[in-house]
Amino acid sequence: MTYRAKSDFLNVIMQRGFLADCTDLQALDETLTQGPVTAYIGYDATAASLHVGHLLNIMLLRWFQKTGHKPVTLMGGGTTKVGDPSFRSDERPLLDDAAIQRNIDGMQQVFARFLDYGDGRAQMLNNADWLVGLNYLDFLRDIGRHFSVNRMLSFESVKSRLDREQSLSFLEFNYMILQAYDFMELYRRHGVTLQMGGSDQWGNIVNGIDLTRRVLDREVWGLTTPLLTTSDGRKMGKSAGGATWLNAEMLSPYEFWQFWRNTTDADVGRFLKLYTELPVEECDRLGALAGSEINEAKVILANHVTTLLHGADAAASAETTAREVFEQGGAGGDLEVVTVPGNALPLPVAQLLVQTGIVSSGKEAKRLVAEGGLRLNNDPVSDPQMTVDQALIGEGLKVSVGKKKHRMVQIG
Structure with missing residues (x-):
């Protein structure tokens, strides 16, 4: 039987398709009904802009705030120096401090569009604040002893890499310990009791929950979103031209608008639920349209997503340009x-x-x-x-x- 959520947040995200898994859904639901909860999602600073693949979890943070809770965006100023090996076939290139800071500055622009940071209603933190100054021997003794290498090797994100006989460096192997330490430190410093992320982060999230319980004897939770692919099997946000960036200087608002306007018919209803704030019933109605009418639903999708990221004027300008091209130019398509x-x-x-x-x-x-x-x-x-x-x-x-x-x- 499908679980009926009591809290506004879980009710919204379950209806809209955000929920993949949760470590203890009922306990988290009860906690969410008792007052504001603080939750975080971590973002390593590996590029100067976030891309469309990040947008699902940014919308999750937005709904978390809109339903009365406090979101935290954790910048990986420390963990970016190591690199997350989850489901990767090779090691990430290592960046210096200046490059990491430039990337963080670029990423912050996007979060400011989706979250209200005024009066402490949301926080942006950087794990370099507690990771950079760690004493290695103390860290091994106090934190490393709580991790079983056997268990770490069993996580799918690591196991898949080793099964393909692809190298996994000791540097990368430490990543899951550092992310677990992040969760514990965020609880200790800022009262964070929930970590959210994509389903590829499940092992890292569980490690953080286990470490917080072992060291601090406190209960915290984890929640994941599905890893999205389009109906034709492509990873969300990937195209022949590369990533669909969220910063305007890396991808123009018009190109961003066009990305959504070119959504496959079968994905329209699902994407409206995930990437806009239109009522679920309206998303279902628009997604069920057929023929030429589905194209107008795609325009609605493109306008709403572009408005959230770049503003209403940019969305209107993109639509006007597109209509001039299609209707006056006779392009009849993309x-x-x-x-x-x-x-x-x-x-x-x-x-x-x-x-x-x-x-x-x-x-x-x-x-x-x-x-x-x-x-x-x-x-x-x-x-x-x-x-x-x-x-x-x-x-x-x-x-x-x-x-x-x-x-x-x-x-x-």
Whole structure:
């Protein structure tokens, strides 16, 4: 029988599809009904921006706050120096302190969009505060003795790596101990009683719960979300072009909007529940649409997710641009976005055409222009010597050849 949650938080996330597993669902539910709970999710600073794969758990933190509780975003200033080996085939490249701090600064921009940090309603912490100064021998004696190597080797995240006979360094092997120590320290310093994360973090979360019980004799909980794949089997947020970044300087709001507009029909209802705040019934209704109507549901999805991250103006601008391209340009489908480095401009229009992939050579591009086959922002171009600069591209330059070949050029 499906568990009926009493707390608002669990009720919401179970209805919307966030819950994969929990260490003690009933005990956590009772605690959530008794008053505000503090929970955290950890983020290692391995890149200058978070990506769409992180968005599920960011929305989880947002719902946690909206239902009356206190979220903590833990920056991995310390653990990033080690690298999480969970389900990876190789060791992460090691970053220096300056690179880690730059990445943390970039990631903070996203959290500020989704969480309210005012008056202590949410906290952003950094595990470097307690990990960097650890005394190795004291740590081994006081913390390491609580971990069984046999048990650590049995966790799927480690076992899968060893089964493939891929190297697992002693540095990486320490990661799960450090993450467990994070949970205990967060409880001790900030009263954190719940760790949340993707289901690939289950072993690390359980270690933290066990360590807190052994050392402090306190009960804490863990909760995981499913690892999402799209209906066609792709990992959420991954595409041929790489990660779908959340920072505007790494991926424009228009490209972010397009990512959601291009959602597969079968995923629309599920993604509306997970990535927007629309009522569940409305998500189900929109997800059940068919034919051309499902495309309008995708626009609603794209607008709501883009509004949360980049603001309503950015979402409206992206929709307007897309409709101009699809309806006036006759593209009748997805629009490929091409990014041009700012330092490469100005650029001859013939060279730009080659870079967009619309033509294969400069000679073909010049012939196309001479024959009147090129339009920029729907205006015909007749001069093969024309150059394209930053002012012309602006927020986006629509390049059209005939009625079916279109590209959106943006400055990267």
